Amino acid sequence: MQKRSRTILFVLCIFLFLLAAPTVLLYFQGYRFDFEKKELVQTGGLYFKVLPASSQVYLDGDFKKRTSGFTGSVLIENLIPREYQVEIKKAGYHSWQKNLEVWERRVTEAKNVILFPQNPDFTIVNEMPKVEMMATSSDKKKVIKANNYEIRVLFPEKGEEVFIARFSKKIGNIFWLTNHYLIFSVGDKIKISEIDNRDKINIVDLAEFKNPKIFWDKEKKDLYVESEGKIYLFDDLLP
Template sequence: MNRTWRTILFFSFLLMFLVSAPVIVLYTAGYRLDVMAGRITHTGVLNATSIPRGATVLIDGVLKSDRTPTVFDDVFPGEHLITLQRSGYTSWEKILEIKSRETTFIANALLFLDSTFENQESRTVSFYSLSPHRDQLAYLISEGSWIELWVTDPSTQSERLLARITEAAGADYAIRWSKEGTTIALFQNGSSLETLSLITVATGETLSVPTTLERASKFWWDVAEDDYLYAEQAEVVYRVSLSTQEVELVSYNAETIMHQNEDLILSSASDRMVLSRYQDKTATILTYLPVGSYQFRTAPSGLALLEDLDRHRLILVDLSSQDQPILLNEEAYSWDWSKDGDRLVFTDG
């Protein structure tokens, strides 16, 4: 090859490099050519999850190759019609605004069984709740003078009647799952009647409620131990073990409590809240928080996650740190732990 051809090849490759390198960098950074707008645009990200998993995703009617859970990092800014579909289920559809350089979440979009609606089309669902593992849906329907508790399993396309209680006029109802989803607490709060029913999900067996708790005004499940249920009565907190039916009086004042090898207590102290660790009846203050309406939420071992229901904030606390125990204190309207439990994903809008 003579010198002229070598020079031509050199400058050809140099030109290709000078053109392709910026294109690759821009593409990696999320820039795409918007043919309709006639310009290069920085795209947005769409993160989609559904219950059940494996739903196909359509953006503006265009079928995408990935199934939920999935992430699309090449969506142009603007309003898009997002559709999630799976055979045997009703479709989920919504117009969402995708913003440049931002991630838009579709968190656990619920796809209902077609057969469920065919069977229950004449009934009104008054309350529903997903299991902690998001593999079952519990819901209440009114049938004559009864309130019925049903559970449906999308993976097997089955539904079961778990319990039936007398309907009270004007009463409010709530469903609360235990940590592992083995037991459901069904609350009925009426003007003249307040009841608590505990139902085993696997068998539908109704567990007896200790008489000590029959007049309790507040209940909550332990977020770390599946066996524990807490109840507050006349400003006294009790801990109930479902397996042994033992009722333990909690000897310290608590707004809320959880057990993770030791008791974690959130209590009020004049103009602030105090998060403390109790071990062998000895208290160690972990951190102080602003006054609020907090609830413990599920978190990996060694961490405590508190949700401020009034301010829509998440507070993540490292139980092993004494200097800087608060790892996160952010506004959050929707959140979830990753499958591996090592990442907390949340959105503030």
């Protein structure tokens, strides 16, 4: 290669480097081009902590990541700031769905996601322990406020109230499943509801019995159902 050609090639490489360097630098600083807004924006992220572990996370219908097999957590980075349709699912479990907003330089969190089994295997038992039904959550920060057809949750320290749901059939016993989920019966169905009211509240139908009366043993994490003179036990509700 002649000296003139080498010089031209060297100058061209320098020019391309100087042209690409700002773009590469902005990329590693978390900037992306938003084609809808037609502008350069700084990205955000989504963080999830899910039970059971190794669940799949989808954004706008596309698979993104699987949660950790050990911690059940996952961080999805470099997202253009906007609203995303989130679905978390695992075979054999009800999926969790919610629209969540992502902002620049911020991570939106959903740290209390639980997927519940679609076909719980109840066994018949002879007796059940004495279970106390408490209106106040274990962390003492939330209180159930309910009547025969409606459920709300109060946050006394914040002075806030979250509307959970209204039903056409009578609500039976209500228990705190965790500090972030309620379990209760409505008519013949046993339901579980989260209390996260960002977008829609996820409520799943866990099982169906004739006029069930439910009892939740939070110490042993056992669910008892009394129906038609029999007592049923499901001891694998929480992973």
